[in-house]
Amino acid sequence: MKTPVSVLRLPRGPDPNSRGFDPNSARFLALCPTTVSASSAADAHGVALRDEQRARSLLRERFLRSLLAMCGRPVRFSMYEKVQVEAKFGASDIDVLNFQVSDLQTPIGVQKEALLRCPDIITYNFEI
Incomplete structure (x- = not known):
């Protein structure tokens, strides 16, 4: 069964040798906006942010696995x-x-x- 897979783009890190992102940097906030509203409470924001990061991680893993499967x-x-x-x-x-x-x-x-x-x-x- 053929299933189209769109190409996912993730932002680059703050420097070329970076392995992660500084979540407080202006670049991170501009390139990787969260879907969590700023008006939510701190606890709710933390939980929602964690859920969003988990979802992003899952999508990234699926994409990388699709690349491996295509080889x-x-x-x-x-x-x-x-x-x-x-x-x-x-x-x-x-x-x-x-x-x-x-x-x-x-x-x-x-x-x-x-x-x-x-x-x-x-x-x-x-x-x-």
Whole structure:
């Protein structure tokens, strides 16, 4: 069964070598706004924030597992301008900005090896 999977973008950390985010930084607040309203009580806010972080963590884990499941499999990519391409998925870079694929079948021909920029991809799907 083919299920489209959208590409998830997470904000970059405060510096290139960062492993986490400072939740009090202006960059974090601007790029990763919480859905929790500022008017809620401190305890309710903490619980809601924890629930939201748990949900985000779960979504991130599912996305990473989908990348692992795609390795070596044929994947169909839907891109802008109604372009559909198929390729054998190889890998993703650490920032998930590019996908490395093999035997990329495009409307104008086949490319043996290629990098697909993730901002150009709308959805992708593959057989499980």
